Amino acid sequence: MAKERFERHKQPWKxxxxxxxxLLAGKGKGLREIAKAIGRSEESTKDFxxxxxxxxxxxR
Known part of the structure; x- marks a missing residue:
């Protein structure tokens, strides 16, 4: 499965x-699901x- 490419690089968070x-973290969603919903990489989401x-x- 190919990795998705993100066009935005090092953009400030809105x-x-x-x-x-x-909101999504409070609902118990996982990192991958949150990152995809926001349109950010998993690494960026985790760091933020x-x-x-x-x-x-x-x-799990």
């Missing part, structure tokens, strides 16, 4: 994206969540 991240102390549950 308040709407941060709010959506908090860590910096802002937002806990994302690990899906």
């Amino acid at each position: 308040s709407e994206e941060a709010g959506q991240l908090r 969540a860590k910096k802002n102390k937002i806990e994302i549950l690990k899906k």
Whole structure:
């Protein structure tokens, strides 16, 4: 399965994206699902969540 390519690189996070991240993380969604919904890479989403102390549950 080929990796999805992201056209945006190192773009600042918008308040709407941060709010959506908090909402989805609060609902117990996984990293991959949250990143896809926001349109960000998993790495970017994970880094932003860590910096802002937002806990994302690990899906097994």
